[in-house]
Amino acid sequence: MFKLSVDQTRCQGHARCVIFAPEVFDFDDEGYAFVPDDQTMRQEMTPDVKQAIANCPERAILAEDVPQS
Amino acid sequence: MSDELTQARDFDFHGPALDNIFDTYKDLRTKCPVGRSDKHGGFWYVTKSEDIFAAEQDPDTFSVAPSMLLPSFGTDVPLIPIDIDPPDHTDYRRLLLPLFTPKAIGRLDEGMHDTARELATKVAGQDVADVSAIFARPMPTIVFSRLAGFPEEDWPKFDQWVDDIIYERTVDPQRASRASQAVMDYFDDLLDQRADDASTDDIIGHLQTVEMKGRKLTRDELLSYCYLLFLAGLDTTAWAIRSSLWYLAQNPAAQTRLREDPDLIPQAAEEFLRTLSPVQAMARTCKADVELSGQQIKEGERVVLVFGAGNRDPEIYDDPDEIILDRDNNRHLAFGGGIHRCLGSNLGRAELVIALEEFLAAVDEFSLADPSEQWHGVGPLTLRIGK
Numbered sequence: 001m002f003k004l005s006v007d008q009t010r011c012q013g014h015a016r017c018v019i020f021a022p023e024v025f026d027f028d029d030e031g032y033a034f035v036p037d038d039q040t041m042r043q044e045m046t047p048d049v050k051q052a053i054a055n056c057p058e059r060a061i062l063a064e065d066v067p068q069s
Numbered sequence: 070m071s072d073e074l075t076q077a078r079d080f081d082f083h084g085p086a087l088d089n090i091f092d093t094y095k096d097l098r099t100k101c102p103v104g105r106s107d108k109h110g111g112f113w114y115v116t117k118s119e120d121i122f123a124a125e126q127d128p129d130t131f132s133v134a135p136s137m138l139l140p141s142f143g144t145d146v147p148l149i150p151i152d153i154d155p156p157d158h159t160d161y162r163r164l165l166l167p168l169f170t171p172k173a174i175g176r177l178d179e180g181m182h183d184t185a186r187e188l189a190t191k192v193a194g195q196d197v198a199d200v201s202a203i204f205a206r207p208m209p210t211i212v213f214s215r216l217a218g219f220p221e222e223d224w225p226k227f228d229q230w231v232d233d234i235i236y237e238r239t240v241d242p243q244r245a246s247r248a249s250q251a252v253m254d255y256f257d258d259l260l261d262q263r264a265d266d267a268s269t270d271d272i273i274g275h276l277q278t279v280e281m282k283g284r285k286l287t288r289d290e291l292l293s294y295c296y297l298l299f300l301a302g303l304d305t306t307a308w309a310i311r312s313s314l315w316y317l318a319q320n321p322a323a324q325t326r327l328r329e330d331p332d333l334i335p336q337a338a339e340e341f342l343r344t345l346s347p348v349q350a351m352a353r354t355c356k357a358d359v360e361l362s363g364q365q366i367k368e369g370e371r372v373v374l375v376f377g378a379g380n381r382d383p384e385i386y387d388d389p390d391e392i393i394l395d396r397d398n399n400r401h402l403a404f405g406g407g408i409h410r411c412l413g414s415n416l417g418r419a420e421l422v423i424a425l426e427e428f429l430a431a432v433d434e435f436s437l438a439d440p441s442e443q444w445h446g447v448g449p450l451t452l453r454i455g456k
Contacts, residue, residue: 012408013170014414015170015171018171027171027172029170030163030166054397055400058410
């Protein structure tokens with residue numbers, strides 16, 4: 001299990017993540033990316049999310065492990 | 070060592086220096102990845118991707134004053150927002166952001182396809198054509214001018230102004246500054262004509278009516294925005310389209326592959342942006358003493374972030390000088406990064422992808438008619454159309 005988020009202080013709105021994983025990322029009215037609440041907690045790392053992370057020019061996408069209790 | 074120093078001291082990223090610049094990058098990177106050039110008043114060049122990234126993420130140390138451009142674009146005033154540091158930068162940039170989001174650009178999709186298709190059809194009907202003049206340059210001129218609100222009757226004047234300001238400024242600074250004045254006067258007149266116009270359908274209208282911290286923008290601020298948008302919106306995209314076609318013209322197998330599998334075009338476009346970037350470098354000024362790749366740089370010194378070199382850094386990319394149409398993990402610096410990341414990247418990308426889609430769909434196999442024409446710039450690109 002991991003928690004996916006976009007570091008709002010780093011995102012500059014390149015919009016690469018939404019190209020690779022359009023179901024997972026969304027944009028606010030200024031074009032900055034975020035992960036909608038219902039997409040945040042994820043069971044496994046999927047190829048689309050992996051590509052979004054690898055292609056983010058600002059390295060702003062965070063995937064934090066969440067220990068299963 | 071003396072040869073290395075000579076090479077570093079002569080390093081430039083404008084005009085004919087671009088002809089063999091990818092070899093130059095390779096030499097500099099292995100011998101002296103951060104070094105000192107005597108050109109343009111003297112600067113430190115930075116060639117490694119990680120160093121460039123670090124500098125872009127630290128705008129407090131790496132200031133864009135007096136200008137991100139080296140040499141500057143022939144104006145005495147800083148350009149908004151690229152030559153402005155935080156905190157003012159944040160407010161200036163925010164005014165434009167909503168106009169360039171993926172959703173906002175998505176609304177232009179149909180119009181961009183129509184424009185590209187019309188232009189590509191004209192190319193398809195010829196045996197030999199300068200596709201820079203009749204395709205790569207007009208497409209962004211039409212798309213961006215409509216978005217910005219630059220009247221159609223003025224479009225024929227634009228290419229010469231862009232050439233004089235961007236490309237002639239290192240050769241003939243006076244010519245560049247005359248063109249620069251002409252562009253400023255042009256926008257001053259345009260803003261006069263539209264002073265009572267309350268429409269917000271285009272960028273100029275938006276900027277004329279929007280409020281920043283409870284006040285309207287001043288005429289000087291509006292002029293600065295217009296001047297920058299004019300130069301940023303037309304030239305870079307034209308270069309990206311032209312350089313992509315330059316590559317494809319020499320690689321019929323790549324043309325065939327993209328014609329047969331157009332879904333690959335967005336990925337290929339990223340690769341063209343990485344390897345043939347329209348913006349090879351941008352400048353900063355150090356606000357404090359810093360160290361990059363072991364090199365000390367003093368407060369007040371100019372630094373040039375060489376995106377084009379970082380984009381071919383072997384520490385980041387496998388076979389960095391190879392153009393691999395379906396390259397994965399293509400995190401490149403073509404649009405810069407950090408707070409000054411190209412605001413128009415979503416538009417520029419869309420224009421490039423659509424231009425290639427329509428060109429490849431309409432035009433039969435093409436090749437270089439004049440192999441002496443270079444990969445860079447927006448000068449003629451003469452293609453022979455049909456096998």
